[in-house]
Amino acid sequence: MTTRRKFLTSGALAAGATLAAPATLRAQDAIKWRLQTYAGAALGAEVVQPAIEAFNTIAQGQMEIELYFSDQLVPTAELFRAMQNGTIDAVQSDDDSMASPTEVTVFGGYFPLALRYSLDVPALFNHYGLDEIWKEEYAKVGIQHISAGSWDPCHFSMKDPVTKLADLQGKRVFTFPTAGRFLAQFGVVPVTLPWEDIEIALQTGELDGVAWSGITEVYTASWAKQAPNFLTNNISGAWIGHFFANQERWNAVPPHLQLLMKTCFEQSHYYRQHWYWAGEAKLRVEGADTKLTSIPDEEWATVEEAARKFWEEIAAESETKAKVVAIIEKYNENMVKAGRPYRYT
Helix, strand or coil, X not given: CHHHXXXXXXXXXXXXXXXXXXXXXXXXXXXXXXXXXCCCHHHHHHHCHHHHHHHHXXXXXXXXXXXXCCCCCCCHHHHHHHHHCCCCCEEEECCCCCCCCCCCHHHCXXXXXXXXXXXXXXXXXHHCCHHHXXXXXXXXXXXXXXXXXXXXXXXXXXXXXXXXXXXXXXXXXXXXXXXXXXXXXXXXXEECXXXXXXXXXXXXXXXXXXXXXXXXXXXXXXXXXXXXXXXXXXXXXXXXXXXXXXXXXXXCCCHHXXXXXXXXXXXXXXXXXXXHHHXXXXXXXXXXXXEEECCCHHHHXXXXXXXXXXHHHXXXXXXXXXXXXXXXXXHHHHHHHHCCCCCCC
């Protein structure tokens, strides 16, 4: 009996030690990540911070993501390289701004006049095959493409009113690389600056305006007073942005935390859908610091025609780009044929 009691006692102790181990391991082996967003602090508080806070809370100490805003750790244009070499673990950005060396980079951010509404982005990625293409392209360069989502549309917000295309001639405008490449044919002078410097650049006259966002961000980023003339004609109906991660770091995360991260990021995509949709309309109507201007539809049609030619130029650059352009064209054809509410012609 003594031997049996000793056996049961030691067995109970062993079982207790086994049950206690996970808590100890969680404390010792908590995964720490650093994620940098393209957005400054004021904007980041809406477009990413709630998702990171939710993830950290639900992860219960098993993993923690530290959030950094625009240019805090590295300049936005260096985000891809920093993530690829492991300086940071994850990124929220568009492909274009972070200069990723992939065949799909040109489509990130605002691909000229390819999208009409914010729902076009998840429709294209989840139902027309873009998600698979992005994942394949980023796997080639050691990056996990986690998910894509839409942000706001892209409009000009200018210091001086714009009512015709000629008003854009010679204007120095902060915009995305591909949008700048497209807009240069209309006399726009694209300018690249750190996001946090834009307000001062507008004040000093270094910039004549921005073509970086919709009206929600014009107010959130405190640009409204400096660039009060909001052009209702947009370059694109929605920004395509993504969450990415270093592939090795992603692979080291347990499956349940990978799923949690995906879920929190998808919730973030959904939040932006209604935050921007409501904000864009409300601020057009109630925004006290801005006034709306428009280029006539007949004249703006020349920009739309130039965009289709631009798509052809991009498609000619590679097989993958041609595939993406073909999907965008097919999608838009279907939306036009579907009619209201998908497209108003």
